[in-house]
Amino acid sequence: MKRFSILSLLAAALLVFTACDKIAEDEYVVFAGASGTWYDSEATIPAVQRAFVEKYTGVRCVNCPNADVVLHDLSEKYGDQLVVAAVHVPNNFGKPLHGEQDLRTEKGSTWFNTFFSPSQNLPSALLNRTKVDGNSLDIIDPQARFDDKIDAVLSATPQVGMMLSCTRDGGVYNAEVHIQFNQSVSDALTLTLLVVEDKVYTTQEGRTADGIVEFENYEQNHVLRDVVTDAWGIDVVADGNQGTKRMIVLPVSLAEGWNADNCHLIAFVSNKATREIVNTAQCNL
């Protein structure tokens, strides 16, 4: 009986420990986010060039509130031609204070880890993920205005026009993205869709004349909540010829705790190889 018990124990333990995952061969590679089917579009799509600023920030970054002031002023100046997302970084700067809500996201962390070294100074910003001399990313310190760089982006003739609208179907939101090739584009493009939220209140470290302080109930705006697609977007299925218009509908779910009234969707089309952003658009939920 004793031997039987021991053997039973061994067999049970083996059953527990033999749990190992087996991935089917056709599932080794999977899509990383929401997907949909592309269709031809009949919509009228304005040929407006917009600029996308992704600000890398953190609640423990004492200089980051300076950037918030600058971006607020820039948003007032450029209106809906300037689209902003605030990515809270995965390192210690982004770690929540006093057990408050964590503003970091997995895909935002993927971006940060891809674009920067772990010791990157904050705040830092990217404008359309443009590169200097086509090589290294043009990393901007957003504590100072960078109107000239924004002007340079906005003055370009848009290769791709974009339009984004949001509809609600029960508890699910649908993002409808239309794009139009204003010029022929031979490079492969991707579409990335994200959710940002304004008026998120947390404690934020900052710097005043008295030194480093904590601002209670600090209003965080443009907070990246989720990248609905894969972090690097989904393929734009199109021939790329001038005049081609395509559309796609992607489902968007909001997590508990997000205030839909303060949420926006942002979509951007980027070069698949270089990741430079071609154009962007946003809408309220």
Added chain:
Amino acid sequence: MNLLYKSPRLLLLLTLVLGGTTIHAQGIMGGRVTGNIQLDGQISSADSIIGAQDVPEWLLMNARADILYTNGGFSAGLRFEAYQNPMLGFDNRYKGEGIANYFVSYQGEKLSVTAGNFYEQFGSGMILRAYEDRYLGIDNSLRGLNVTLRPFNGVTIKALAGKQRYFWNYADGMVRGIDGEVNLNSIVKCMAESRFRATLGAGFVSKYEDDQTIAFPDNPSYRLNLPLNVGAGAVRMDLAYGNWGLQAEYAHKGQDPSVMNNFIYRDGEALMVNATYSQKGFSANVQAKRVDNMSFKSVRSESGEMLYINYIPAITKQHTYAFLSMYPYATQTTGEMGLQGDVMYKIKKETLLGGKYGTDIHINGSIITSIDTNNIGGAGTLGYESDWFKTGDLYYADASLEVAKKLSKAVKLTCTYGYQVFNPVVEGHNGPLHHNHIVVGDLTWKVNKKNVLRFEAEWMGSDSQYDPNVDDKRCGDWIMGLVEYNFTSAWFVSVSDQYAYRDGVGNYYNVSVGYNHGATRLQLGYGKQREGLLCIGGVCRQVPASNGLTFSLTTSF
């Protein structure tokens, strides 16, 4: 005194030296406290010829103290480690000091339990080996719980769960394992007195690691669907009949895409077989192994030698002479095939070749190759196909003949010839094969009971030539001489020099002095160290060139 306050490293050094030599085993609450202390230090300066870099710190030091309290079946221990700063060749992430390891343990007749840090091995280690090697700078200890059951004589069941040490932290991956071993002679009555001895065993190890985004290289819109639980199982046997012995172990690992295998989904497997025969004056063994995609780590993105859950045993001879060990073989966990034969024979006394004292002959040969692979894709695929019996490129071959003969009561001579072929691809760089011939003469003269002189002469001829672009400072033809004098049973002095006399660079002289007193050993050395690999059991670390003073203190109490 001010120096002590200004230099915490010096203060720590003196504390350990003075403390270590005055502490003795203490009785506390009916128990016993024992321990050991090791302190290694290095002062190195730049030498452009051998490639030694300037070290900004005045002193590099690795120190550790293990303290163990035992009381009956209960024991508790801790290890203090200090790396201020880590010695050359040790990972800089060790920098710092603190309690690196602690545990409490109960060892009973039928049950043993350890909570905290522990080391463990299943079989030969092909699916689990938590171990530490201070000279390699590796500590794969698990922090968790380890339980061993011995329900009756001849049966052992082990179960464990924990996380692996990663410098001063612990890896995210969780390791769980179970292993059972049965000695048939103990549990089957009719086999109790049999000449046939048999032990069977089986184990299973699973690791869990959180998901992460590994973008599919061909399309960043897709990512790899990673298995979060990766399992590896093994079965083994140890059979013996009379003078014969046969040990075999087969291990199989499930899908484990990682940076080590370029994120492929192919299963891993390994087989190791060892056959032995021994009788008085003669022994022989043959080992064979095949390893295919068996790198098994608790973190999929970790490269290098840290965080291995398993260990693939080496089957090449671990040489001790300098030139024979200049090109050690580093086990290729991603794939290799190997064969080793080893024969030891003692020619009897009072024969033509045996002479008055007999002659010992030791022949060893080994060959390691890659496995044959047919590439069918990169990351996110099965990776390759492999013909099980077909070998690939030669990685390493080693043949050696050692003859040891006592010439008189006081004089013993050992002569060794070795031939090695080395493929630099096993160290991660391309280049032609190195073919090396090595001859060693080792003469030991016991002058009297307390004085021993040892002379060693070595020569290595190689077809390799030093190329500044590759900068492999082992290349070329070398000679070496060593004189070692042990006197008063406590002191020893050693002087040696290695010189690349053709097609190589470097003149590596060394002088060392040592003192032994009871369990305490102090050694001081001065000289040059060639850069290369230090390998123990096929596990290696890079040793950079150094030039200067080294010292070492070990003691136990």
